[in-house]
Amino acid sequence: xxxxxxxxxxxxxxxxxxxxxxxxxxxxxxxxxxxxxxxxxxxxxxxxxxxxxxxxxxxxxxxxxxxxxxxxxxxxxxxxxxxxxxxxxxxxxxxxxxxxxxxxxxxxxxxxxxxxxxxxxxxxxxxxxxxxxxxxxxxxxxxxxxxxxxxxxxxxxxxxxxxxxxxxxxxxxxxxxxxxxxxxxxxxxxxxxxxxxxxxxxxxxxxxxxxxxxxxxxxxxxxxxxxxxxxxxxxxxxxxxxxxxxxxxxxxxxxxxxxxxxxxxxxxxxxxxxxxxxxxxxx
Amino acid sequence: xxxxxxxxxxxxxxxxxxxxxxxxxxxxxxxxxxxxxxxxxxxxxxxxxxxxxxxxxxxxxxxxxxxxxxxxxxxxxxxxxxxxxxxxxxxxxxxxxxxxxxxxxxxxxxxxxxxxxxxxxxxxxxxxxxxxxxxxxxxxxxxxxxxxxxxxxxxxxxxxxxxxxxxxxxxxxxxxxxxxxxxxxxxxxxxxxxxxxxxxxxxxxxxxxxxxxxxxxxxxxxxxxxxxxxxxxxxxxxxxxxxxxxxxxxxxxxxxxxxxxxxxxxxxxxxxxxxxxxxxxxx
Numbered sequence: 432x433x434x435x436x437x438x439x440x441x442x443x444x445x446x447x448x449x450x451x452x453x454x455x456x457x458x459x460x461x462x463x464x465x466x467x468x469x470x471x472x473x474x475x476x477x478x479x480x481x482x483x484x485x486x487x488x489x490x491x492x493x494x495x496x497x498x499x500x501x502x503x504x505x506x507x508x509x510x511x512x513x514x515x516x517x518x519x520x521x522x523x524x525x526x527x528x529x530x531x532x533x534x535x536x537x538x539x540x541x542x543x544x545x546x547x548x549x550x551x552x553x554x555x556x557x558x559x560x561x562x563x564x565x566x567x568x569x570x571x572x573x574x575x576x577x578x579x580x581x582x583x584x585x586x587x588x589x590x591x592x593x594x595x596x597x598x599x600x601x602x603x604x605x606x607x608x609x610x611x612x613x614x615x616x617x618x619x620x621x622x623x624x625x626x627x628x629x630x631x632x633x634x635x636x637x638x639x640x641x642x643x644x645x646x647x648x649x650x651x652x653x654x655x656x657x658x659x660x661x662x663x664x665x666x667x668x669x670x671x672x673x674x675x676x677x678x679x680x681x682x683x684x685x686x687x688x689x690x691x692x693x694x695x696x697x698x699x700x701x702x703x704x705x706x707x708x709x710x711x712x713x714x
Numbered sequence: 715x716x717x718x719x720x721x722x723x724x725x726x727x728x729x730x731x732x733x734x735x736x737x738x739x740x741x742x743x744x745x746x747x748x749x750x751x752x753x754x755x756x757x758x759x760x761x762x763x764x765x766x767x768x769x770x771x772x773x774x775x776x777x778x779x780x781x782x783x784x785x786x787x788x789x790x791x792x793x794x795x796x797x798x799x800x801x802x803x804x805x806x807x808x809x810x811x812x813x814x815x816x817x818x819x820x821x822x823x824x825x826x827x828x829x830x831x832x833x834x835x836x837x838x839x840x841x842x843x844x845x846x847x848x849x850x851x852x853x854x855x856x857x858x859x860x861x862x863x864x865x866x867x868x869x870x871x872x873x874x875x876x877x878x879x880x881x882x883x884x885x886x887x888x889x890x891x892x893x894x895x896x897x898x899x900x901x902x903x904x905x906x907x908x909x910x911x912x913x914x915x916x917x918x919x920x921x922x923x924x925x926x927x928x929x930x931x932x933x934x935x936x937x938x939x940x941x942x943x944x945x946x947x948x949x950x951x952x953x954x955x956x957x958x959x960x961x962x963x964x965x966x967x968x969x970x971x972x973x974x975x976x977x978x979x980x981x982x983x984x985x986x987x988x989x990x991x992x993x994x995x996x997x
Contacts (some may be wrong), residue, residue: 447836547981555971583976585868585911590986617910617941620903627900628868660901690837693866698830699991703845703873706989708982 434676437470443640446480453478464511472636475518482643489556493522499571509537518602546578572679580604597679607646627658717959721751729763736761736895737975747794757918772839778806792820801885808908829861855962862886875912880965890929910941932957
């Protein structure tokens with residue numbers, strides 16, 4: 432069984448210095464690729480930091496998808512035939528500012544996704560996306576994409592898994608101080624149960640550090656098909672690169688035993704229609 | 715804020731002695747009601763045990779919904795104006811054997827639900843249900859119902875919460891030996907994340923003990939709206955009654971802060987249609 436090396440680069444980005452944040456992110460991508468990573472995940476808003484004070488500050492840090500920022504990620508990806516997934520503060524062609532991620536490979540930007548579920552004051556500086564979270568068929572497997580608070584809407588990761596993803600990649604900026612049932616961040620329980628429920632790999636890449644008085648959880652982990660943690664957590668909430676060698680293609684076998692299969696056993700005809708919006712088809 | 719006392723009766727039922735299992739369950743209901751419980755949950759298959767060797771054995775233990783078994787639960791419920799939810803091995807009017815639960819109050823049986831997702835060899839002795847998991851409006855709040863492996867299909871608990879449930883009650887018989895990420899049973903992570911994601915209370919009532927060589931997890935817990943464990947786990951995997959005083963009506967407020975609401979923020983028009991089956995409407 433061949434494996435794919437997945438890396439999560441947990442970084443202390445800094446809203447006070449977007450350029451330094453972007454440089455730190457690119458350096459981490461380079462280090463992960465040098466470490467053999469074929470899929471590299473970096474945090475949400477890696478080029479801007481998180482704790483904005485006003486829309487103008489987010490706008491000043493925002494770049495378009497054809498900015499040298501993402502070309503730089505592609506150049507680092509080319510060093511190891513890697514795929515890079517990372518969050519960035521995006522200035523859209525429409526002039527709006529989005530909390531986005533890009534999936535980049537040595538050939539350039541392959542996908543941009545704009546966060547659907549904005550958290551708290553993000554609503555002051557970002558416009559939510561209007562397109563579904565995608566599954567991208569990459570050179571190293573099928574990767575489902577979401578950003579941070581998106582993972583709190585179980586329809587989204589479940590939909591990505593049903594859409595054929597082998598790995599779900601979630602760049603996040605997770606505030607510290609959430610309830611810690613059983614002594615660990617809720618984000619770890621979300622990663623492990625999301626993996627277990629759909630028999631899919633899950634890579635959550637968090638930031639760390641303190642920014643304008645707000646501490647971040649530093650809760651990056653990679654979860655395996657049975658809901659175990661195959662990499663992480665980082666013990667001291669500091670910067671770190673997590674690696675896991677994942678047999679991604681095993682995610683395509685949804686059988687649990689001679690009788691059960693996590694997808695085939697679904698009773699989709701008996702689930703609540705409220706899970707998806709019932710709309711009249713466009714005429 | 716008024717609270718409702720919820721109890722989970724973790725019991726060592728025994729497939730070798732269905733009558734004793736049923737008597738033990740009724741005694742536990744009586745004890746919980748005497749302890750002030752207004753909602754009492756007992757395990758899956760509480761009148762039969764779990765490790766059957768053949769369909770005939772399950773059939774021999776099965777009773778219909780108008781059996782004195784459930785009338786006995788109603789009599790105990792009347793001792794404290796309580797609601798009882800428990801699993802039972804059901805002989806349907808159609809002659810089939812189901813893995814079911816009943817919701818009973820002092821007036822008798824209010825609902826019977828038949829497990830939709832059968833686990834492993836259960837497929838040899840049970841027929842799966844063909845009706846959705848229900849939400850029942852009881853004298854002590856709205857209770858969403860599911861059985862054991864049903865919780866592994868996130869569409870089901872999410873649908874119950876969207877259907878207005880304040881509390882999700884899951885009678886289970888959970889085999890020991892599942893992966894234990896972070897040192898606790900996956901069932902605890904499922905209970906806490908299910909509660910957290912939909913801001914709903916979750917009561918999981920497991921059995922315990924060893925039956926024909928199979929050990930059960932004894933992982934009963936009650937989870938609160940923020941994903942914390944408000945009762946349990948039982949430390950020694952033995953018999954116990956867990957109690958939690960739950961402000962069930964708080965589950966109807968889905969707001970998280972001034973911007974976010976776990977239901978209003980859903981982007982149902984952008985979730986995968988595969989979550990529910992698209993069927994042609996009957997003509």
